Amino acid sequence: MKKADKCISCGKGLIEKGSTTFICPTCDTIIGRCNSCREQNVKYNCLECGFIGS
Ligand SMILES: [Zn+2]
Ligand SMILES: [Zn+2]
Numbered sequence: 335m336k337k338a339d340k341c342i343s344c345g346k347g348l349i350e351k352g353s354t355t356f357i358c359p360t361c362d363t364i365i366g367r368c369n370s371c372r373e374q375n376v377k378y379n380c381l382e383c384g385f386i387g388s
Pocket of ligand 2: 380
């Protein structure tokens with residue numbers, strides 16, 4: 335699987351450990367999130383389909 339290179343919520347590069355890459359549940363787009371957005375449960379918004387998750 336390809337890895338996202340930016341956090342979808344804050345746009346930071348995914349260089350920290352604890353960052354994650356996963357697939358949008360509804361449209362299979364690759365989504366990346368950084369460690370701090372995960373810890374703070376920042377919502378993400380899929381750019382392709384508008385899916386909102388946290
Ligand atoms: Zn982030
Ligand atoms: Zn999506």
